[in-house]
Amino acid sequence: MKKETIIAIVLGVTFGVVVSLFMVSRTKDRQLQNTKTLTKETKITPIVPLNSVQGQAITITQPMNGVIVSSKSVVIKGKAAKDSLIVIQSPVQDIIIKNDKEEFSATMSLAIGENVIHISVYPKDQQGKGQEKELRVYYLDEQ
C-alpha cells in the first residue's frame, strides 16, 4: 500500500472520530438542557422548614414508670435540650436544675407508698412553653 493511502486513511479515521465526539457532546448538551427544564419544575417542591419551636423531646432513662423501690430516694436521669430549666416535683420535694449538657440527673426523696413525680422541661428561648413527663414510683418497704 502506498504511503499516501495510509496517511489518507489515518486522517479520515481521525476526522471521523473528532466528528463523532463532537456529535456525542452536542447530544449530551441537549439532554442536559431537557433535564434542566425538568429540574426547574422540581424546584417548586416545598422545602420543609426546620421546626425550631419543638426542640429536643424530653427523655427519661431512669427510673421506669411504675417501678417498685425499697429505698427512700430514687435517682432520676434523662435527656433534654441543653440549657433548659428542669423542674422535678413531687408532694415531697421540688428540684430545679439547669442542664449544661443534654443529660441531667437528680436524686429525689420518696414517701412511703405511691410517689407521683412530675418533670417539666422549659427549653431556652421558648417563653415558658414546656414539655412534661409523669412517673409513678412505688416506695414499698415490704413486698
Place this chain on the structure above:
Amino acid sequence: MKKEILSFTLLALLLAGVTVTHAQTETPAVTGTSSPSANVKEDPDVKLLKEKVANKVAELRKQDQTAKSGTVVSVKDGSVIISTVEDSDQKQYTITVDGTLTKLYRIVGATKKEIKIGDIKPDNYVIASGPVADTNIQANVVYVDDPYIVQSGKITEVNKTDYYIKVMTSDKTEYTLDIESSTKQFLMNIKTLEVERTGFSKIKEGDIMHFSAVKTVSEKDKNRYAAGKILIVPQEYFLK
C-alpha cells in the same frame, strides 16, 4: 408463679439427686457409728447449692412483683376490686387478699399502721403489690393511701378575696387551687434558681405554677383542690 413452682421443683429434684448420689458414694465408707444424713448436712457443696437456688427463687419472686394503684370499687369475699386509668383507658383489677399471707396497711403521714380487710372501704385509694396475672393481683401487701395530683400550668387568675388560684395546664385543663394556711408556698429565685419561701401577694397572673394536692372527689367542682404545696416560676425568668 410458674417460675416459682419451676424453681421449687428444680430445687427438690437437685437436692434429691445430690442426696441419692451422695448417699450412694458415701455408703461404703459409712461405719456403724456414723449416719449418711449427718455427712450430707455438713457437705459445703450442698449448702452452697441450696443457697444459690434459694437466692434464685428470691430473685424470681422479686421480678414478679408489680404494683397497681386505684380507687376501690367494692370489697367482698377476701378480694378488693379497684378501678384505675392505664394509657387513658379505664381498667379494673381484682386484688386477692390472703388472710394469712397478705399484709394490709394504712399510710398515715410518714408511718404505716396495720389494718384489716374490713377497714378498706369503697372510694379508698389503694396500692397493691404482688404477682399480676391478667387483671388479678395475688397481693403480698396492700397500702391504703391518699391519691395525689401533681401538675403545672400558667396562672390565669389570682383571687385575693377568696384565696384561690386558677391554673391552665398544657392540655387545656383548668384547675382551681385553694391556698390555705397549711399550703407550702415556694418561689424560684430567677437569678440563683434557688427555691425560696413566698407569700400569696407575690403570685401574679402569667407566672408558671407547679402544684401538688390530695385528689379529693368533689361533685360541685371537679378540678378544685386544696393545694398542699405550690412552686412559682416567675414569668420574668422567661423574658430574660
